[in-house]
Amino acid sequence: MFTNTIWPETPSLDSFWIVVTQGYWYLEYFWEQFGNSLYIGVATVFFTLFIGSLASFAIGRMRVRYGWVLSNAALLTYVIPASFIAIPFYRIMSIYGLSNNLWAVIAAEVTFATPYAIFIFQQYAVSIPIELDEAARIDGASPFQVYTRIYLPLMAPALVAVGTYALLLAWNEYLYQFLLLSSKQTMTVPVALAQFLNSDEAPWNYMMATAIIYALPPVAIYYVFRGRMTAGLTMGGVKG
């Protein structure tokens, strides 16, 4: 079986073209799957930032009672590996009738990104002087106005760091997307990629072309937000 070549003799970009034009039967829904990945990523970022910032605001700024229970619970869930609760999560989602639904995946990704978000937001919010809130409150601002006008704008760097983290987490995650999505129209790019492995003919050239197209956005995002990301990452470490 040895082909006696390590470098291909005639390198070409044909495979990329096949992938982009969905010209192979494994790839007939490539752009739809790409869109699914994107949709899950964007929704995960939105809900993670929304829930995470509100929770950290409530714990850190409004000083709700038993807030420390919530922040400890967030820490605890941060250190539980996602793959360990995949089985019950899958069962619950099928009981709810949410299997093969993108929202089930979004719920899962938000669940795993939010604890980290709360953790980072809380640490970052310590650097924002609480006197600002008090001044706003004296001027007649409601807690909600303090949140939207003072808290969120000042948290912008942390929001960017956590948002990037959540986007990459949702884009790169495989296990939950594999378990929860089964049909070709709803599955995401990583699940479709892994499907190639199950086929007998193993079209490695198309698979690798798909993999590279899939890997480009996160790499680009990483290098664009690198400064912000490392600032956020050193605060907590990223879930693997």
Next chain:
Amino acid sequence: MAFVAYPVAFGAWLGSSPHLYEELFEDPIYQRTVVNTILYVGIGVNLKMFGALLLSGFFMRRSWWTPGLLLVFVLPWAMPALPSFISIHWMLNGQWGLINNFLWNVFDFDGPGWIETSRGLSLGSVIWSHIWKWMPFWTVILLAGRMAIPTELYEAAEVDGATGVRRFAHVTFPLLANLYLVCTLLSTIFTLGDFNSVFFVSGGGPALSTHVLATLGIRNAFDVARPDLGVAAVLTALPLMIPLVLILMRKLRTTEVAL
């Protein structure tokens, strides 16, 4: 939060029957899996963290090419896990994989079936892939930790005559020790739950000999259609997990991990 608490409780209920554990402990696949998990986590985490510690020291050097090298070095981590592990899987193929092709062409040597025949080689490949993927990340974290050490301390140490290894032992390491410990614990837990590197590099093969608890749980639940057995397999990691989690929670809460 409810999305974690409920699955945990539901999982505990699924795996609550003692008979399951009798069945599990008698299973030779499970026994091998436990050994694999210990080897994978023990070797993987320690090599990775020690390498990251050394490399973060290397990247502290101020020359014009280290920042560029760092950019290349973090690429495995910036890449999604799946394409990299699938590529490694392909490279390790015994018949037409890149590595064996290379060995054949350059050294005229018929390479082993990395992930097809030998359990040791297969597990080694998995551990190596895991380290390759995750070491850059921890290097960046430890590098940030080293950067946070004020240079005055080094200058003071130099005046006192501490250089080289002694500078590391008496200045750098005591200040990094806590961060190193937190990172190691975090990394242990993440490695314990790491599904992708095992599932895609070796797929648990050859002959189900390189599964770890995370992949065995999924296999029991979905390939063998015994979710209760899968949950039970995963739950046996708890005796190791709980002390780690408790120490880690205390560390994360009391010490500012923010550097």
